[in-house]
Amino acid sequence: MTINVTSPVTGSPVSGFTSPTYTFVSATPPNAYSKSWAVSAIGGTQTGADTASSISRPWTWTFSRPQNFKQLNAVDVNGVVRGVQFNVFGITGRKGLTPLSGQASKTSIIKVELPIPAGADVADIPNIKAHLSSFFGTCHQQATNMVDACTGGEI
Secondary structure, three states: OOOOOOOOEEOOOOOOOEEEEEEEEEEOOOOOOEEEEEEEEEEEEOOOOOOOOOOOOOEEEEEEOOOOOOOOOOEOOOOOEOOOOEEEEEEEEEEEEOOOOOOOOEEEEEEEEEEEEOOHHHHOHHHHHHHHHHHHHHHHHOHHHHHHHHHHOOO
């Protein structure tokens, strides 16, 4: 796998934080088909935010790939590929959050699944690039609005 988080990571702009950065260190992944990192320090102004991952308040990022890759099915006598399978990649972010002052931490989990049709990894690389670029670019652009939606309920 070529996924390799390098530090520091510049955070997306969100209101109330100034120039947020995150230092990641390698962490133990959940299986042999994943890579994980944990936040070991933060930078910029992030008043009230945890400064690092801990056992009781994890702050991790994991990328995973399929255990067994699916192959493109054969073309039938009519020239049609039937039953296209998907290779599902995943990104999981975990962050300990406090539901109420004085209460035990609960872990918030962000999961992104990337189901790529078998065969597209060869036949349509430019559109895989465009799809991921537009998706994560939109997430970056909308970071503050997504925070507002998660904290105020309005979308």
